[in-house]
Amino acid sequence: MNASEQPTTNFAFGRSNYVWLGVGIATLILGYALMSGGGSDDPNVFDESIFSFRRITLAPSVVLAGYGLIFYAILKKR
Known part of the structure; x- marks a missing residue:
């Protein structure tokens, strides 16, 4: 093999x-x-923030979008 090859x-x-x-x-x-x-630090106190819009709707949508982008990256032609 040559240096140019x-x-x-x-x-x-x-x-x-x-x-x-x-x-x-x-x-x-x-x-x-x-x-x-x-x-919650106290197991006897219920925290309503676990059912917030951010955790129930926004975050799963962002995760699904992330998986969609990864799927697109794998299938995209060069």
Whole structure:
């Protein structure tokens, strides 16, 4: 093999796929962070904040969007 004949590396994904994958993972992290919290230190006290809009509606929607972005990143052509 000559010095001018460099072996080419074929990656499974292109640059845009990795960008979409990173955005999807960041969206997942954001969704799970939105879902966390709302616990009570005292087990005898019920905290209504666990049923807030953020934890019941927004966070699962963000998580599903994150999984959708990851799915898109995997299936997208270079």
